[in-house]
Amino acid sequence: MSFSKKLCGMAGAAALSLFTALPAWAQDAAAAAPVPNKGDTAWMMVSTILVLAMILPGLALFYGGLVRTKNMLSVMTQIGAVACLAMLVWVTYGYSLAFGPDASEGLKPFVASLGKMFLAGITPDSTAATFTDGVVIPEYVFVSFQMTFAAITVALVLGSVVERIKFSAVMIFALVWLTIVYFPIAHMVWAAGGLFFEMGALDFAGGTVVHINAGVSALVACIILGKRMGFPKEPMAPHSLTLTAVGTGLLWVGWFGFNAGSALEANGSAALAMINTFVATASAALAWMVAERVAGHKASALGFCSGVIAGLVAVTPAAGNSGPFGAIVLGAVASVICFFAVTVLKPKLGYDDSLDAFGIHGIGGMIGAIGTGIVYSPSLGGPGGADYAIGSQLVTQILATVTTIVWASIGTTIAIFIAKAVTGLRVSPEVEQEGLDLGEHGERAYNY
Amino acid sequence: MKLVMAIIKPFKLDEVREALSSLGIAGMTVSEVKGFGRQKGQTEIYRGAEYSTNMVPKIKIEVVCDDDLAPRVVEATQSAANSGAIGDGKIFVLDVGQAVRIRTGETGETAL
Numbered sequence: 001m002s003f004s005k006k007l008c009g010m011a012g013a014a015a016l017s018l019f020t021a022l023p024a025w026a027q028d029a030a031a032a033a034p035v036p037n038k039g040d041t042a043w044m045m046v047s048t049i050l051v052l053a054m055i056l057p058g059l060a061l062f063y064g065g066l067v068r069t070k071n072m073l074s075v076m077t078q079i080g081a082v083a084c085l086a087m088l089v090w091v092t093y094g095y096s097l098a099f100g101p102d103a104s105e106g107l108k109p110f111v112a113s114l115g116k117m118f119l120a121g122i123t124p125d126s127t128a129a130t131f132t133d134g135v136v137i138p139e140y141v142f143v144s145f146q147m148t149f150a151a152i153t154v155a156l157v158l159g160s161v162v163e164r165i166k167f168s169a170v171m172i173f174a175l176v177w178l179t180i181v182y183f184p185i186a187h188m189v190w191a192a193g194g195l196f197f198e199m200g201a202l203d204f205a206g207g208t209v210v211h212i213n214a215g216v217s218a219l220v221a222c223i224i225l226g227k228r229m230g231f232p233k234e235p236m237a238p239h240s241l242t243l244t245a246v247g248t249g250l251l252w253v254g255w256f257g258f259n260a261g262s263a264l265e266a267n268g269s270a271a272l273a274m275i276n277t278f279v280a281t282a283s284a285a286l287a288w289m290v291a292e293r294v295a296g297h298k299a300s301a302l303g304f305c306s307g308v309i310a311g312l313v314a315v316t317p318a319a320g321n322s323g324p325f326g327a328i329v330l331g332a333v334a335s336v337i338c339f340f341a342v343t344v345l346k347p348k349l350g351y352d353d354s355l356d357a358f359g360i361h362g363i364g365g366m367i368g369a370i371g372t373g374i375v376y377s378p379s380l381g382g383p384g385g386a387d388y389a390i391g392s393q394l395v396t397q398i399l400a401t402v403t404t405i406v407w408a409s410i411g412t413t414i415a416i417f418i419a420k421a422v423t424g425l426r427v428s429p430e431v432e433q434e435g436l437d438l439g440e441h442g443e444r445a446y447n448y
Numbered sequence: 449m450k451l452v453m454a455i456i457k458p459f460k461l462d463e464v465r466e467a468l469s470s471l472g473i474a475g476m477t478v479s480e481v482k483g484f485g486r487q488k489g490q491t492e493i494y495r496g497a498e499y500s501t502n503m504v505p506k507i508k509i510e511v512v513c514d515d516d517l518a519p520r521v522v523e524a525t526q527s528a529a530n531s532g533a534i535g536d537g538k539i540f541v542l543d544v545g546q547a548v549r550i551r552t553g554e555t556g557e558t559a560l
Contacts, residue, residue: 235499237492297493306495343496356495 034136036127043266044141050257051148055083055155058254062247062305063159066355069239070435071163072445078158078167082174083151089178090147093117097183099128099146099191109195111184119143130264137264145261146190150182152258153210157412159357160218163236164228164432166423167440173221173419181217181411185209185404201400202376202393204273205262207317207369208404215362216405217412219353224416225425227352229432236354241301248305252281255312259319272383273319277312280322280331284311287335295343303339306360310338313364318372323381330375334367366401373397449544449557450518454509455483456529456537461507467528468511471520474560477510487535506537512544514557 060076067075086094093114101115102108116122128142129135154174161170188194189201189209196208203209228236238244259277263270288307289299314334315327322330342359353359373394376382419425426432431439438444456464461478468476482503489501513521522539530536549559 232497235501236497237494237499300493302494347496 034127034134036137037135037265040130040135040137040265040267041141043270044137044145044261044264047257047261048141048145048148050254050261051145051152052254054251054254054258055148055152056080058247058250059152059155060247061243062251062309063162063355065240065242065244065247066238067163068236068435069445070437072239072437073443074167074436074440075158075162077441078162078165078170079155081167082154082158082170085171085174086151086154086178087147089175090150091119091143094150094178094183095119095143095146097179098186099142102193108193109188109198111187112191128264131269132265132267135265142264145264146186149206149210149258150178150186153182153206153214154178156210156214156357156361157217157221159355159361160222160353161225162354163436164426165225166425166427167436169419169423169425172422173415176415176418177217177412180414181213181408182209185213185407188403189400195403196400199396199400200393201396202321202372203317203369203400204319204321204372205259205316207313207365207372208400211313211316211361211365212369212401212404213365213408215358215360215365216408218357219351219362220409220412221416222353222358223351224413224420228354229429231352232347232350238302241305244305245301248308252308252312255281255316259316263320269320272322275324276315276319276322276327279324280315280318280327281308281311282331283328284308284314284331284335287311287332288339291336291339295339306338306342306356307335310335310360310364313361314368314371316365317368318375321372321383322375323383326375326380326382330368330371333371334364337367338364369401370394370397449512449547449560450515450521451542451544452509452511452513452518452521452525452539453542454511454525454529454537454539455481455506456509456525457531457535458505458507460529460531460536461509463528464509464525467524468521471517471524473511473513473517473521475511479508479510481506481508485535485538504535512547512560514560 056079060079063079064072064075096114096116097111100112103111103113122139122143124138124140126139127136128139130137154177157177158170186209189196189203189206191197196203201208256274256277260270260273263273285304285307288303288310292299292303311331311334314330318327318330338360341363342356346353346356346359373396374380374390376384376393377388377390378384378386416425427436427439454464465476482505484502484504487504489504492499492501509525511521518541522541525539546555547557547559548555
């Protein structure tokens with residue numbers, strides 16, 4: 001009895017030591033696979049939601065205030081709807097095309113494979129790499145963060161086609177455009193093996209992917225779609241610069257998630273992006289108003305808002321790639337050139353980029369992308385290494401910019417013509433006259 | 449009876465109303481209107497797109513009074529609405545055929 005009891009006890013002790021050993025093995029295994037840091041994870045979750053606030057309500061109000069009263073709701077609805085569409089397409093196949101497993105050798109620089117379609121294989125334990133070895137964030141957070149970028153980029157394009165494009169055409173265009181333009185360019189810039197990534201192009205938060213891409217696509221789309229009835233003879237003054245100013249503020253606040261969040265960690269690089277997102281924007285806002293005065297006009301509220309956006313756009317690729325004073329100069333230069341683009345170039349060329357998506361995002365994005373190659377230099381206070389060569393980097397920046405312009409132009413042309421074939425693209429003259437709010441959505445923005 | 453119709457600058461409305469009240473005018477109709485005369489409109493500029501607005505916002509006051517009071521109404525309005533600048537407005541006096549108080553059915557000057 002006592003023997004058997006002792007034996008049992010021994011067996012129990014052996015079993016116990018076996019079990020206590022198990023967690024030790026698990027710890028060894030975990031040391032090999034890094035665990036997300038809670039601070040990084042929390043920051044990236046906040047950043048992701050900040051980018052959502054840039055779209056709804058930020059961009060919706062910014063763009064909405066700029067159109068006429070009769071089209072306010074159509075703009076807000078188009079922006080909200082394409083953002084939602086982008087989210088669903090992103091988790092279905094967009095994330096995989098941009099960041100999925102490598103495609104075959106020839107395709108690899110342009111697009112990833114469909115191996116992560118429907119987010120296959122991603123669990124709460126999956127992680128995504130950051131820019132620091134051994135530092136990771138949960139992959140669901142990375143998927144969500146990148147999802148908001150796809151959503152805002154397609155919404156930005158709409159700025160050139162508002163007040164006349166059909167709602168159905170917007171949805172078809174967005175679906176095709178995301179698939180053939182956005183996902184490949186996001187892959188080229190941000191995924192290991194992507195064309196620009198391998199070229200060593202500097203693009204901190206998406207100057208090429210988001211702004212050049214959206215701006216150029218907007219230009220091509222508005223040229224194919226045609227001008228608004230009465231443009232440019234009839235007055236088409238913004239119906240509420242108050243709402244535009246509110247939207248501008250929300251965009252600026254949200255942009256900290258966009259830029260500082262693009263560090264993918266809560267670290268010094270994010271801090272650099274943060275301060276640059278303050279000061280480049282501040283200098284650009286004032287520079288636009290100075291440009292107005294020099295051109296003989298009054299410093300205006302819309303000029304202030306436009307300068308803020310031009311500065312934010314220009315600092316996007318430079319956010320973590322510039323010193324604060326490089327960013328200040330970059331913001332001011334981009335702002336003045338954008339002012340020239342929307343007040344002189346656009347009237348001269350005669351296209352109806354209604355809300356200046358090209359004039360500010362396209363032009364500002366190009367200045368930012370190319371300027372990043374300059375302000376990155378340590379001699380100008382940038383974070384580049386001592387052996388940084390401005391000349392060769394500039395060539396890379398320009399190559400990435402030109403490739404994006406060509407890709408976006410061709411892709412947008414295809415997407416717009418598909419939308420035209422399916423929906424007819426443009427509302428009838430009666431609907432355009434009466435306003436898209438009533439004609440396309442059966443509502444009025446304001447019932448006094 | 450006379451209808452005195454005055455187009456004035458919006459910020460002069462209170463002064464005109466007080467001046468007419470002190471004459472014993474018991475009611476008036478006020479509308480926000482737009483128009484143009486010698487006063488030029490404003491130029492608005494949005495991102496370089498210039499729009500000149502020809503129409504200037506004004507206030508239209510309509511007062512009906514008996515024939516004896518009409519010259520004093522005109523005079524009080526003219527002096528109260530005068531700022532000495534172009535765009536102060538105009539006053540028109542018209543004959544009124546009949547007036548009826550809807551509640552009681554009274555007619556003529558007793559209805560005023």
